[in-house]
Amino acid sequence: MKKLMFLFVAGLLSFGIQAQEKKAEITFESDVVDYGEVEYGADGVREFKFTNTGDDVLIVARVYSTCGCTIPEKPEDPIQPGASDVIKVKYDTKRPGPIRKTITVYTNASETPYTLKIKGKVLPEASPLEKKGDGPINGN
Numbered sequence: 001m002k003k004l005m006f007l008f009v010a011g012l013l014s015f016g017i018q019a020q021e022k023k024a025e026i027t028f029e030s031d032v033v034d035y036g037e038v039e040y041g042a043d044g045v046r047e048f049k050f051t052n053t054g055d056d057v058l059i060v061a062r063v064y065s066t067c068g069c070t071i072p073e074k075p076e077d078p079i080q081p082g083a084s085d086v087i088k089v090k091y092d093t094k095r096p097g098p099i100r101k102t103i104t105v106y107t108n109a110s111e112t113p114y115t116l117k118i119k120g121k122v123l124p125e126a127s128p129l130e131k132k133g134d135g136p137i138n139g140n
Helices: 002-019 128-132
Strands: 026-028 032-038 045-052 060-065 070-073 084-091 097-107 110-122
Touching (some): 026 110, 060 084, 070 097, 084 097, 084 110
Parallel strands (some): 032 110
Antiparallel strands (some): 026 045, 045 084, 097 110
16 A cells, blocks of 8 residues: 555656646747738748747757748747747749748647748739830830
């Protein structure tokens, strides 16, 4: 009976110790970046701002997109509790049309990856006359 009681108390103590374990936590300001309407060939860099709201160091281990037109860039250094950083995303704006892409983020805060999204629309490339600033040609 003493062994059983000892195992029970030891189990409770180990559970209590695990409950107090430090853990990183990532909180994004927004999980969607809306590019809106962007000019063909414009700067396609946007940022997802986040904060480590946990009480342990946050490590962004891997960030990727399934499309080569979207290039994410993760922070290289660990993020201390309470500190903020960004995940940069560059979209190739030489692809006119709608933008609907997903970025997957792996961290030590969760075994489940975080999903971020970008959306918007790249306008068609301007015609050579519009590029020169001549505007439309008035014809007879």
